[in-house]
Amino acid sequence: MRFRVRPRAVIACVTGSIALLLLMALNIRIGDIPMSLGEVLRGVIEGDFVVMELRLPRALTGALVGAALAMAGGITQSIARNPLASPEILGVTTGASVMVVAGIVASGSVYGGASGLLLSLGIPVLALLGGLLGAALVYSLAWRRGLDGYRLVLVGIGVAAVFTNVKYWLLTVGDVNDTTRAMVWISGSLHGRGWEHVLPVFLALAVLVPVALAATRTLDALRFADDTAMSLGVRLNPARAGMILLAVGLAAVATASAGPIAFVALASPQIALRLTGSGRPPLLTSAIVGAVLVAAADLIARTAFAPVELPVGIVTAVLGAPYLIYLLIRLRRGTRT
Amino acid sequence: MARTRILCVLAAALLVAVALSITIGAKAVPLTDAWQALTAPTGSENDIIIRSLRVPRTILGVLAGIALGVAGALMQGHTRNPLADPGLLGVTQGAAFLMVSSIIFLGVSNLYAYIWFGLAGALIASVGVFALGMVGGRGGPTPVTLALAGTAVSAFLYALTSAIVLLDEQAMDVFRFWQAGSIAARSADVVWQIVPFIAAGLILALVNAPGLNALSLGEDVARSLGQDVNRTRAVGVAAVTLLTGASVAACGALAFVGLIVPHLARHLSGTDHRWLLPYSGLIGAALLLVADVIGRVVAPPGELEVGVVLALLGAPFFIALVRRRKPVRL
Amino acid sequence: MRLQAVDVRLAYGDRVVVDGLDLGIEAGTVTTIIGPNGCGKSTLLRALGRLLKPAGGEVLLDGKRIDKLPTREVARVLGVLPQSPTAPEGLTVADLVARGRHPHQTWYRQWSSDDESAVADALSMTGLSDLADRPLDELSGGQRQRAWISMALAQGTDLLLLDEPTTFLDLAHQVEVLELVRHLHSSLERTVVMVLHDLNLAARYADRLVAMRSGHIIAAGTPHEVLTEELLASVFDLDAKVIADPVAGTPLVVPIGTRHGSPPASPA
Numbered sequence: 001m002r003f004r005v006r007p008r009a010v011i012a013c014v015t016g017s018i019a020l021l022l023l024m025a026l027n028i029r030i031g032d033i034p035m036s037l038g039e040v041l042r043g044v045i046e047g048d049f050v051v052m053e054l055r056l057p058r059a060l061t062g063a064l065v066g067a068a069l070a071m072a073g074g075i076t077q078s079i080a081r082n083p084l085a086s087p088e089i090l091g092v093t094t095g096a097s098v099m100v101v102a103g104i105v106a107s108g109s110v111y112g113g114a115s116g117l118l119l120s121l122g123i124p125v126l127a128l129l130g131g132l133l134g135a136a137l138v139y140s141l142a143w144r145r146g147l148d149g150y151r152l153v154l155v156g157i158g159v160a161a162v163f164t165n166v167k168y169w170l171l172t173v174g175d176v177n178d179t180t181r182a183m184v185w186i187s188g189s190l191h192g193r194g195w196e197h198v199l200p201v202f203l204a205l206a207v208l209v210p211v212a213l214a215a216t217r218t219l220d221a222l223r224f225a226d227d228t229a230m231s232l233g234v235r236l237n238p239a240r241a242g243m244i245l246l247a248v249g250l251a252a253v254a255t256a257s258a259g260p261i262a263f264v265a266l267a268s269p270q271i272a273l274r275l276t277g278s279g280r281p282p283l284l285t286s287a288i289v290g291a292v293l294v295a296a297a298d299l300i301a302r303t304a305f306a307p308v309e310l311p312v313g314i315v316t317a318v319l320g321a322p323y324l325i326y327l328l329i330r331l332r333r334g335t336r337t
Numbered sequence: 338m339a340r341t342r343i344l345c346v347l348a349a350a351l352l353v354a355v356a357l358s359i360t361i362g363a364k365a366v367p368l369t370d371a372w373q374a375l376t377a378p379t380g381s382e383n384d385i386i387i388r389s390l391r392v393p394r395t396i397l398g399v400l401a402g403i404a405l406g407v408a409g410a411l412m413q414g415h416t417r418n419p420l421a422d423p424g425l426l427g428v429t430q431g432a433a434f435l436m437v438s439s440i441i442f443l444g445v446s447n448l449y450a451y452i453w454f455g456l457a458g459a460l461i462a463s464v465g466v467f468a469l470g471m472v473g474g475r476g477g478p479t480p481v482t483l484a485l486a487g488t489a490v491s492a493f494l495y496a497l498t499s500a501i502v503l504l505d506e507q508a509m510d511v512f513r514f515w516q517a518g519s520i521a522a523r524s525a526d527v528v529w530q531i532v533p534f535i536a537a538g539l540i541l542a543l544v545n546a547p548g549l550n551a552l553s554l555g556e557d558v559a560r561s562l563g564q565d566v567n568r569t570r571a572v573g574v575a576a577v578t579l580l581t582g583a584s585v586a587a588c589g590a591l592a593f594v595g596l597i598v599p600h601l602a603r604h605l606s607g608t609d610h611r612w613l614l615p616y617s618g619l620i621g622a623a624l625l626l627v628a629d630v631i632g633r634v635v636a637p638p639g640e641l642e643v644g645v646v647l648a649l650l651g652a653p654f655f656i657a658l659v660r661r662r663k664p665v666r667l
Numbered sequence: 668m669r670l671q672a673v674d675v676r677l678a679y680g681d682r683v684v685v686d687g688l689d690l691g692i693e694a695g696t697v698t699t700i701i702g703p704n705g706c707g708k709s710t711l712l713r714a715l716g717r718l719l720k721p722a723g724g725e726v727l728l729d730g731k732r733i734d735k736l737p738t739r740e741v742a743r744v745l746g747v748l749p750q751s752p753t754a755p756e757g758l759t760v761a762d763l764v765a766r767g768r769h770p771h772q773t774w775y776r777q778w779s780s781d782d783e784s785a786v787a788d789a790l791s792m793t794g795l796s797d798l799a800d801r802p803l804d805e806l807s808g809g810q811r812q813r814a815w816i817s818m819a820l821a822q823g824t825d826l827l828l829l830d831e832p833t834t835f836l837d838l839a840h841q842v843e844v845l846e847l848v849r850h851l852h853s854s855l856e857r858t859v860v861m862v863l864h865d866l867n868l869a870a871r872y873a874d875r876l877v878a879m880r881s882g883h884i885i886a887a888g889t890p891h892e893v894l895t896e897e898l899l900a901s902v903f904d905l906d907a908k909v910i911a912d913p914v915a916g917t918p919l920v921v922p923i924g925t926r927h928g929s930p931p932a933s934p935a
Contacts, residue, residue, distance in 0.1 A: 607757055
């Protein structure tokens with residue numbers, strides 16, 4: 001398979017990758033024992049415990065999760081033909097949130113100590129389960145003699161609304177301490193993430209990214225009106241179903257590892273699209289933008305109010321939103337009204 | 338005329354919902370007693386319940402329902418996007434952010450004061466988003482820039498709000514209940530506070546309807562029909578901001594009403610906004626009240642927040658509608 | 668002179684499409700703008716219809732600057748039908764045509780008997796009376812185009828600007844639309860400016876042709892004056908023979924081949 005190479009996309013990808021590596025190194029550098037960048041590098045090569053067991057996994061989780069969410073967002077926006085769409089429409093993140101909040105609220109105040117165990121072991125599983133259930137619900141409700149992008153979006157809104165409001169309600173039911181803990185998770189956090197969080201996202205990306213890239217052409221065709229897509233030789237329903245499955249897989253695994261980190265899935269494809277100047281959300285660039293966004297956000301989340309650490313998802317929005325707005329404005333200046 | 342008839346049916350449905358809302362609750366009050374409490378109060382327990390609890394709550398529900406329904410229809414019309422909810426311009430999150438900030442930074446603890454802060458936050462956020470949409474381009478903001486700028490600002494403000502409530506338990510406690518959305522336990526003062534804003538918003542919305550019809554044929558056709566596109570947009574945004582800002586400040590994050598109701602109303606009215614707006618308002622109010630009534634009785638002795646009931650009730654209905662018919666595209 | 672462009676400069680952002688162009692439209696005439704794709708003819712039409720604000724120069728309507736006039740006032744005198752407009756799904760023909768009355772309505776006086784009769788006239792003039800209650804998206808391309816023209820007619824303006832009103836129509840429907848234009852002109856004394864691609868139909872139905880290339884007017888005048896073999900060569904890079912139309916006597920263009928390709932090349 002050959003790709004047409006666009007210079008702006010290459011520049012965006014290369015600069016993005018360099019920025020990502022730098023940000024991850026900076027991330028690893030800070031902590032209880034500050035290190036120099038040289039020590040970080042040496043630590044990675046020599047397998048230093050602090051670097052390899054504590055700090056690298058966290059940095060990797062952030063980058064991988066960011067990339068996965070961004071790709072899921074790019075795919076969703078292409079299928080829905082709507083720049084406001086994100087995996088939330090597919091029921092993944094909201095489904096996961098409801099499940100986890102329910103888990104925390106139900107177990108938190110009753111079992112006390114057990115919640116610590118639940119937090120470390122049970123929550124990713126709960127999140128994955130919730131995400132997949134949510135997606136299955138949206139998908140089955142939206143399917144009616146085929147899958148229409150527009151109907152999918154509308155059904156997705158409905159399901160997301162139920163989940164979101166149930167989540168809000170659950171937050172009012174529990175003890176305020178549990179609410180705060182739940183808030184941290186549903187904001188998306190990288191706190192205490194280890195290799196067990198890296199591995200699932202890494203495996204998912206390793207399998208799904210090549211598939212997604214190979215399917216770029218199908219995705220391009222799906223962006224057109226149905227008739228055009230069909231005339232381009234795309235079998236609409238299998239193609240759409242396949243792409244949704246991809247997006248669901250990416251988003252569900254990412255959410256399970258780090259929670260539904262806000263705004264990455266929505267903003268990264270839009271930022272990438274404006275950086276590369278292409279007419280559609282470019283998947284690879286989106287993924288890199290997503291990874292950079294999360295890595296930068298995590299750095300800020302850990303340092304801005306140190307020693308208090310903010311959930312990374314709060315910072316992604318604070319960081320990504322102004323940048324997206326800046327791009328919007330700059331592009332309007334440059335091009336026609 | 339069929340459209341007038343539908344309007345009457347919807348108005349009647351709203352009246353029924355109002356009657357239900359006044360009579361049903363933790364203590365059921367027969368309709369005749371309720372009527373007596375309103376017209377010739379004697380100071381009995383029923384009278385107090387009706388006059389100080391149920392009536393303000395019902396009026397608030399009607400106001401917020403109409404406001405959010407109309408605002409949603411306006412928002413979807415202007416953006417031509419079915420995903421647009423009245424909070425799209427940052428109104429909801431603007432309200433939340435300033436309310437929460439007032440708690441933590443100014444030590445405000447009085448509900449009425451929150452509402453002013455909420456309203457101010459809604460206005461500031463919306464004006465900010467509109468201004469961002471204007472910057473750079475030579476014409477006015479396009480729907481896509483508006484929607485994206487609104488989403489970005491919302492996400493930004495929500496993040497700040499989350500950060501605050503994570504650091505402050507008292508703010509979290511207020512925020513979580515506001516977020517769930519409720520029209521309960523609001524006194525008549527709250528109602529009077531928001532009435533002027535909603536009235537002004539509704540007038541602007543009605544003025545906006547014909548222009549929105551022209552705009553739905555595309556900007557070029559609208560202009561050639563003599564419609565000032567930028568002014569129409571500005572009026573629409575002002576109306577949405579007033580309606581949504583007042584509602585969410587008083588009742589919390591209920592913007593979902595504004596998201597689904599226009600889709601329901603469009604099936605009855607077609608694409609003419611002069612009908613779509615009133616239909617949306619009436620359906621919104623009826624839906625909000627019915628949801629509130631259900632929330633009162635479904636989990637005794639407690640109550641379920643109206644926002645939750647709305648989602649549980651409205652969403653399946655909405656999904657069924659979407660599935661049954663070919664959705665009306667904007 | 669009803670409508671006049673004086674030294675206009677038209678641009679999208681930084682991209683200048685038309686520069687230093689002058690054009691006058693006489694009352695009661697049918698003017699057709701012709702030219703190759705991308706020559707700026709639609710842009711010019713948009714500027715004449717105040718859909719595009721000139722970056723320089725001015726457009727005058729009855730001697731007054733069009734951008735200084737209240738847009739609603741302009742809309743009662745001047746109607747524009749842009750290229751392939753879109754309508755919300757489910758809109759019926761009657762609803763669409765009724766929206767043409769927009770400039771005549773105020774928000775407290777939404778519908779009058781004038782509106783009613785203007786809509787009925789517009790529908791019958793375009794032969795759509797029987798389809799009035801059909802949704803627009805169920806109509807054929809030709810019917811849909813007629814519905815949009817009908818909307819422009821219901822607007823009741825003296826001046827009508829039509830951007831490629833015959834696109835997507837078969838020959839019979841093209842002739843039908845142009846006959847309608849002729850009727851507007853001869854019986855109702857409307858002034859019409861159109862952009863057309865079909866040179867032969869343009870020659871037959873226009874009083875005046877304006878030929879454009881790369882944002883400049885190359886020639887303007889009666890069809891006989893404008894449609895010459897030299898002009899076709901310089902404006903369209905087209906080798907053609909111009910003969911008299913056996914029916915109307917207007918110039919008839921019979922292409923031989925393009926200047927850059929050898930005749931008769933592949934259709935691409």
